[in-house]
Amino acid sequence: MISKELLKSCKLCPRKCGAERFAGKLGFCRAGAEIKIARADLHMWEEPPISGTNGSGTVFFSGCNLQCCFCQNHVISAEGKGFVLTAKELADTFLMLQDRGAHNINLVTAATYVPQIIEALDIAGDKLNIPIVYNSGGYENIETLEMLRGYVDIFLPDLKYYSGELSSDYSGASDYFGCASRSLIKMHELVGSPKFDENGIMKRGVIVRHLVLPSCRHDSAKIIGWLADNFTPNEILISLMSQYTPMYKAKDIEALSRRTSTFEYEYVCRLVEGCGFDGFFQQRSAAEDKYVPEFFDKKYY
Ligand code: SF4
Structure with missing residues (x-):
């Protein structure tokens, strides 16, 4: 059983909103005490080193x-949107994805x-023997993160903003960069530099994702500068994403x-290359709705 203390007055993330999740309350994050996911596939x-040829075993949490x-x-x-699972059902979901050939479990x-995830990973135990990927907004x-030591093999965090004004306006988190940058250093401490198997599939390490937003290339430049000041090129990989399309509330901002324009995206690409980092640049054609998968409100597998 997980310690109810942790969710009694929740301080799991930098919001430290104190939601009484075991008393039926939802936090700022909209999560309660039960595990809720919306897709496992x-x-x-x-x-490429995460999806490989078979695919990444993604579990989308609500x-x-x-x-x-x-x-x-x-x-x-x-x-x-989503459906509730017990920890045992989540463990079975991980094993189902492994049986289907997933290269990893992507949280x-x-x-x-x-x-709750640690409880599920403990239930799955040695039967689950593919890398665990922790795919995070970085906050x-x-x-x-320390609780994940020995459980997670690959961290896939975003580093979204440098400016507190931008992170406050767009994500309601003025302390985003301080939290995300400290987290990134911790993630690297937990799993070390990138390692791959003989087929190029990633086994350990950190890939930092950065989505280039419109009108924000100078903020992106500060992020790349911070990465260059704090990591050598062989310590992390960078994934520079161009897929931004105005969705949800952004249509009205x-x-x-x-x-994001081609000029803006390529400006940031040149900075990444100039710092000597290895990584991934996204095709401009990726900026389409096809990258939004279907989500479910009932268990479907
Ligand atoms: S936002 Fe969610 S995870 Fe963060 S402290 Fe509040 S309830 Fe906990």
Whole structure:
């Protein structure tokens, strides 16, 4: 059983909102005490060493501690779509994905369920023998990440904003960069530098994702500069994403109401290359709705 103390007055993430999740209350993140997911399937749209040839075994958790105004998955992050699983059912879900050939188990937006996920991973035990990927918006507590030591093999965090003004306006988190940058250093401490198998499938390490937003290339430059000041090129990989499209509340925000231009995206690509980082650059054609998977409110597998 997970410690009810952790969710009694929840402080799992930097919001520290104190929601009494075991008393039936939802946190800022919209998560309660029960595990809620909206999809578990093989997914081909992650970075090549994560998706590989068979796909990544993604589990999309409902709720999110950031609530970004441009979230493409807002039906699950903000609107609560999903279905409830016990820890045993979540463990069985991981094993089902492994049986289907997944290269890894990819926990998408899992920060608000870390104690329950650890319980499920303990239930699965040695039967689950593929890497565990922790796919995060980057807004994490160091203490919560420490709980994942020995459970997670690959961290896939976003580093979204440098400016507190941007992170406040777009994600309601003025302390985002301080939390996310400290978390990133902790993630690297937990899993080390990237390692791959003989087929190029990632086994350990950190891939930092950055989505280039419209009108924000100078903020992106500060992020790349911080990464270059704090990591050598062989310590992390960078995934630079161009897929931004105005969705959800962003359609009504002038600065976010257009796609990122080719000039803006390539400006940031050149900075990444200039710093010597290895990683992944996304095709501009990826900026379409096809990257939003179908979500479910009833268990379907
Ligand atoms: S995980 Fe959710 S409930 Fe817990 S502190 Fe963060 S926002 Fe609040």
